[in-house]
Amino acid sequence: MKSKYYAEPFKIKMVEPIKILSEEVRLKKIEEAHYNLFYLDSEDIYIDLLSDSGTGAMSTEQWAGMMKGDEAYSGSKNYKKLVETAQKIFGYKYIQPVHQGRAAEKVVMPIFLGPGKYAISNMHFDTTRAHVEIAGARAIDCVVSDALDTETYSPFKGNMDTKKLIELIEKYRPENIGLIIMTITNNSAGGQPVSMENLKETSEIAKKYNIPLLIDAARFAENAYFIKTREKGYEDKSIREIVLEMFSYAQIFTMSSKKDAIVNMGGLIGIKDDEELYEEVKLKTIPLEGFVSYGGLAGRDLEALAIGLEEGIDINYLRYRIGQMEYLASRLDEAGIPYQYPVGGHAVFIDAKKLLPHIPYYEFPGHALAVELYKEAGIRTCDIGSYMLGNDPDTGEQLQSPFEFTRLAIPRRVYTQSHLDVVADALIAIKERAETIKGYKILWEPKILRHFTAKLKPIE
Secondary structure, three states: OOOOOOOOOOOOOOOOOOOOOHHHHHHHHHHHOOHHHHOHHHHHHEEEOOOOOOOOOOOOOHHHHHHOOOOOOOOOOOHHHHHHHHHHHHOOOOOEOOOOOOOHHHHHHHHHHOOOOEEEEOOOHHHHHHHHHOOOEEEOOOOHHHHHOOOOOOOOOOOOOOHHHHHHHHHOOHHEEEEEEEEEEEOOOOOOOHHHHHHHHHHHHHHOOOOOEEEOOOOOOHHHHHHHHOOOOOOOOOHHHHHHHHHHHHHHHEEEOOOOOOOOOOEEEOOOOOHHHHHHHHHHHHHHHHHOOOOOOHHHHHHHHHHHHHOOHHHHHHHHHHHHHHHHHHHHHHHOOOOOOOOOOOEEEEEEEEOOOOOOHHHOHHHHHHHHHHHOEEEEEEEEEEHHHHHHOOOOEEEEOOOOOOEEEEOOHHHHHHHHHHHHHHHHHHHHHHHHHOOOEEOOOOOHHHHOOOOEEEEE
16 A cells, blocks of 8 residues: 655745756766765756755754854853753753764764774664774674564664673673664664664663663654654653653763754764763863864854754654655555665665675675666665675675665655655666666775775676
């Protein structure tokens, strides 16, 4: 049955023209970009699903708030508003703005991690894994086995495997585990949510072994929506109430506010009540991001972020937001195109391993499908698979990801139902010629986060 498309809970006040290049020009553009979609110019993209980070459309209230920017170097009134808003939403005493999520990780990770230390997560995303390794530690993923079965329904595929978590803590010894990280929603597993029950159980394990629990909070509001709609006992609770309970189970959070706070730039660090830890965070923030009351952001950005945090937890907005994923997934169901089922909160993750079974992981099926989408219809997406995962930091050998996804990340309040239909139609056309699609070989790559700047060529 085709999913209903929830009408946008807003009206359009301004438009930005976009163009679609001819197939001949697109083929030339992707070759010039070394078959790396990050090298493409945005003006050469028709529908840009590369990321949902910082790509959303701000509201009239946010744009109006930008005009109230207090650009004082210290003590901006916008900083005060942001702190008060975040304290109310998350229930944390200390709030530190930074310019984006990876800046929050750059500040926080070295406090807890170093050589000989480990971070265990339901799944690390790319920048989180990179900052764990930059600190000298090693990242271990511990997602539930349900996530590995992309075809079978499970409401919370983003959950931590708590039994395995205990085994890992015992194996590596509690004193060597610098952090337990809960990513909500679990991006690398397909934007999959974490249940309140699992978050609580993970928190109890962390307390038992005296290990700090950190929430990667980029998509906290979407996770709260899934708890409300899928977890027994929460159907009558508000998103605000659910968020407060979620964060009560951790001691610290890092957040890319470019997702669920619907801003183009911004991040947060939250500390529940540890004043000593907050002082450490401040000491690291000042040389890396700027004075504590702006944290690398303009006053106008702080104001837009404060407003966006409130808008991002609105139930009508979230129903529409998740509804876009469900609508696109229903089109894929009709065509028999495999994806991580059920869809997550910010993207539809196409199972490229199943769609392109002839391409081995070391030739990057997720990336191959992403390139094909650009060739087919000017759609830009990205790989969430072995290409993104990269090489073992100790041996240098290519790692095999448990997933080979092509992520269709939907920007917030940007695209319409018709745009989603174009995406679905392009995937259907690609499926018809899937067996002709070739994998890719890397010609050059940096040591970390290679997918941003690597150069590739098709396998002949």
